[in-house]
Amino acid sequence: MxxxxxxxxxxxxxxxxxxxxxxxxxxxxxxxxxxxxxxxxxxxxxxxxxxxxxxxxxxxxxxxxxxxxxxxxxxxxxxxxxxxxxxxxxxxxxxxxxxxxxxxxxxxxxxxxxxxxxxxxxxxxxxxxxxxxxxxxxxxxxxxxxxxxxxxxxxxxxxxxxxxxxxxxxxxxxxxxxxxxxxxxxxxxxxxxxxxxxxxxxxxxxxxxxxxxxxxxxxxxxxxxxxxxxxxxxxxxxxxxxxxxxxxxxxxxxxxxxxxxxxxxxxxxxxxxxxxxxxxxxxxxxxxxxxxxxxxxxxxxxxxxxNKALRHPLSAEAILLKGHPQQKCTFTTAAVEKLQAHERMFMKALCKRPGQHVRFAVLGPPATRDDPMDTFREQVSFRLLTDMQLKEHVRVLSQDSAGRQQRRSKTAEDRQRRMIWRMKIKGLSSSDYTKEDQVYAPELGHDTYI
CATH class of the missing domain: 2.130.10.10 (YVTN repeat-like/Quinoprotein amine dehydrogenase)
Incomplete structure (x- = not known):
């Protein structure tokens, strides 16, 4: 070391x-x-x-x-x-x-x-x-x-x-x-x-x-x-x-x-x-x-x-994955019903940055720092997902992404409404602030938009 x-x-x-x-x-x-x-x-x-x-x-x-x-x-x-x-x-x-x-x-x-x-x-x-x-x-x-x-x-x-x-x-x-x-x-x-x-x-x-x-x-x-x-x-x-x-x-x-x-x-x-x-x-x-x-x-x-060597058989709910809890990564496995047949069990890593070292996702509050004494990362919550669980996970992420997009659109509409209201209280006519994606600029000339 x-x-x-x-x-x-x-x-x-x-x-x-x-x-x-x-x-x-x-x-x-x-x-x-x-x-x-x-x-x-x-x-x-x-x-x-x-x-x-x-x-x-x-x-x-x-x-x-x-x-x-x-x-x-x-x-x-x-x-x-x-x-x-x-x-x-x-x-x-x-x-x-x-x-x-x-x-x-x-x-x-x-x-x-x-x-x-x-x-x-x-x-x-x-x-x-x-x-x-x-x-x-x-x-x-x-x-x-x-x-x-x-x-x-x-x-x-x-x-x-x-x-x-x-x-x-x-x-x-x-x-x-x-x-x-x-x-x-x-x-x-x-x-x-x-x-x-x-x-x-x-x-x-x-x-x-x-x-x-x-x-x-x-x-x-x-x-x-x-x-x-x-x-x-x-x-x-x-x-x-x-x-x-x-x-x-x-x-x-x-x-x-x-x-x-x-x-x-x-x-x-x-x-x-x-x-x-x-x-x-x-x-x-x-x-x-x-x-x-x-x-x-x-x-x-x-x-x-x-001292931390495993002294019991591995199961689907108690598999310790050795990794660094920083970069998000999701695991999936097939043939879960036949876990005893190790040759039929496989794992696939989906990383946001391919080509780098695989680092496992932390399903819970992020760790503030990496504890060097926790060699097997027993203090973080790793989870081995099945195909159905992975689909549900992707669905939740899609919903979150759609929600974020909707919130961004609503924020843009609110910003446009506030801009129109400010132009209206300045005494401009309705045709002056209804031009799409433009702002009325009277100092540049009559009926001029930028």
Whole structure:
């Protein structure tokens, strides 16, 4: 496939599994050691997967969906153990610390949940004036960023706002913080370093990128960023110098690091990269191995075709026709009473533009766009017409055409009557405006028509 999956989300906690979710509403687990798909296959969301967290040590997977719900799953059985509802907009981000889960959504709200009881802390009312893109939580500190470029620092114990960072010129898509530092990356191509001490004002360091930054993390005073320019950048937090650039094949969506392992989620694939620091040259990094774990849309489409394979005999009322619902085309068939004799059944396409690819008619409301995930076009209403049905269809079309012609004639007559009336109220004689298909022009001479 030429186009990758820009909606893929990945979860990795440093264990043996990597969780991958996307618009197919299914979360798949991949074994890091052999890059093969592991069980179970997790299903249950009614909408596409927009965010997920993998807590392998706790046997827990947390996912957020387009249909406004958050679900907790058992990694061993694949069963849903808890459903959290409360957001009124699409959930964009998740983070967890101990038994506290935090979520941010397009409803401009940040909600904090108790995983032990499944209840939301209603006293923690954290809000933005635009969609929330990233949230991070620790024992007492919570960070959230929004579409207007603001980063807010909250105290979860006293439920108060500590500081607002207003330095980015556009949406802040990624955050990271530890005991001493805060890292923020935005669509303006800037990654900024801040201090967690609210008394320390100003930016500590700024790292420039040519395009939007989608992921940032800090490890051993090394800033690792993922940019849509298809590169992973490794900077020194002390000097600001770029230590290493790792080239990928497509724009980067997210980066997940643990020890010397790094999972790079790109638009075309998911890569497992091992980074080693040379002992003789401190600060120098090189890529040891790079393993492609998934093939993005090709594998997704193959799984989709497999899942949507027909598991029942075909009938005259349940034949799926593969096509593009744009150009009108009508089908007819003969010998319908002998459908079991496949050699006597045929189909004929009547297209308005012969010589082009056959595209099937949509008997119903037209689709606003072609859904690439609906490979067999199950969401549109195709119909296989018999000869009698085709005649009836042609008769209805003829009636519609005659009606349109009659309406056009009536419109022309009304237009002529209005023109005659305007000439009459000007005081012209009846002979002046009864000339067929002509208009009286007295300025050109007596009894002159054009």
């Amino acid at each position: 030429s186009r990758g999956d820009e909606y893929r989300v990945v979860g990795y906690s440093g264990g043996e599994l990597v969780a991958v979710g996307s618009r197919d509403r299914v979360v798949r687990l991949t074994d890091v050691s052999d890059s093969k798909e592991a069980s179970p296959l997790i299903r249950g969301h009614a909408g596409s997967i927009r965010a997920l967290l993998l807590c392998e040590q706790r046997n827990l997977l947390i996912t957020a969906s387009y249909h406004l719900s958050i679900r907790c799953w058992d990694l061993k059985t694949g069963a849903s153990t808890m459903v959290l509802r409360g957001h009124m907009g699409t959930i964009n981000c998740l983070d967890v610390h101990a038994n506290t889960l935090v979520s941010g959504a397009k409803d401009c709200k940040v909600k904090v949940w108790d995983l032990a009881t499944g209840k939301c802390f209603e006293n923690l009312k954290f809000k933005h004036h635009s969609a929330v893109w990233c949230v991070k939580i620790d024992t007492t500190l919570l960070l959230s960023s929004c579409d207007k470029g603001l980063v807010k620092m909250w105290d979860t114990e006293i439920a108060s706002l500590l500081e607002v960072i207003d330095a980015h010129q556009s949406a802040v898509k990624c955050l990271f913080f530890d005991s001493y530092h805060i890292m923020s990356g935005g669509s303006d191509g800037l990654v900024m370093a801040w201090s967690t001490n609210v008394n320390a004002k100003g930016c500590l360091m700024t790292f420039h990128h040519p395009r939007e930054v989608r992921s940032v993390t800090l490890s051993d005073l090394r800033v690792i960023t993922g940019c849509t320019d298809e590169r992973v950048h490794i900077f020194s937090l002390l000097t600001g110098h770029c230590l290493r650039i790792i080239q990928t094949e497509s724009p980067i969506l997210s980066i997940h690091t643990h020890a010397n392992s790094m999972i790079v989620n790109t638009r075309s694939s998911v890569l497992l990269t091992t980074i080693t620091m040379l002992p003789a040259q401190a600060g120098k990094y090189y890529v040891n191995t790079k393993v492609e774990m998934t093939h993005s849309e090709r594998a997704a489409y193959e799984r989709l075709l497999k």
